[in-house]
Amino acid sequence: MRRQRRSAQRDALVAIMERDRRLISAQELHTNLRSAGAEISLATVYRHLVSLSEKGEIHAVHSRDGDVLYRRCGDSIHHHLRCHGCGRTEEIAAQVEQGAMLLAAADAGYDDVELTVDLAGRCAACRSCEEQDLPGH
Ligand SMILES: [Zn+2]
Ligand SMILES: [Zn+2]
Structure with missing residues (x-):
């Protein structure tokens, strides 16, 4: 229950x-x-x-x-790209790079390898908001 x-x-x-x-x-x-x-x-x-x-x-x-x-x-192998302004998140396809890194880990005798590379930045929407707030420029 x-x-x-x-x-x-x-x-x-x-x-x-x-x-x-x-x-x-x-x-x-x-x-x-x-x-x-x-x-x-x-x-x-x-x-x-x-x-x-x-x-x-x-x-x-x-x-x-x-x-x-x-x-x-999603199911694909990806990096995360997150906007620290609004929190929106994109999946950045990264099969090739991550595949190569995972292979390197396997070559080193590891299994159950987890690879996390995450990116953060400011998305276009947040950027244009901030630019409108700036006087002149
Ligand atoms: Zn994810
Ligand atoms: Zn944003």
């Missing part, structure tokens, strides 16, 4: 991430789940996020402020 409820909560969590494919914090997910009527603790949200990211169903990215953000991504 308990397990069933747990997995229903996990499904609800994944559904939110499916709908909104940006990097999202555990706190924000918790707030979304609570406002959707789910009785779930922040600790449980964290547990689900950790186990989902261990299974590779979601990706974890460290933000500049040191927070861990999560995203439900």
Whole structure:
């Protein structure tokens, strides 16, 4: 019974991430789940996020402020490119580079290798907002 409820909560969590494919914090997910009527603790949200990211169903990215953000991504191998203004996130295809790095790791005798290279910047929308705010230039 308990397990069933747990997995229903996990499904609800994944559904939110499916709908909104940006990097999202555990706190924000918790707030979304609570406002959707789910009785779930922040600790449980964290547990689900950790186990989902261990299974590779979601990706974890460290933000500049040191927070861990999560995203439900596509299946392709990619880097994340995140705007630190608005939080929008792009997947940057990186098969070739990552494939070569993973091969190098395999050559070194490692398996279960995880490669994370993440990029952050300012998206065009945020940039044009800021430029409009600047007087003159
Ligand atoms: Zn990803
Ligand atoms: Zn932006």
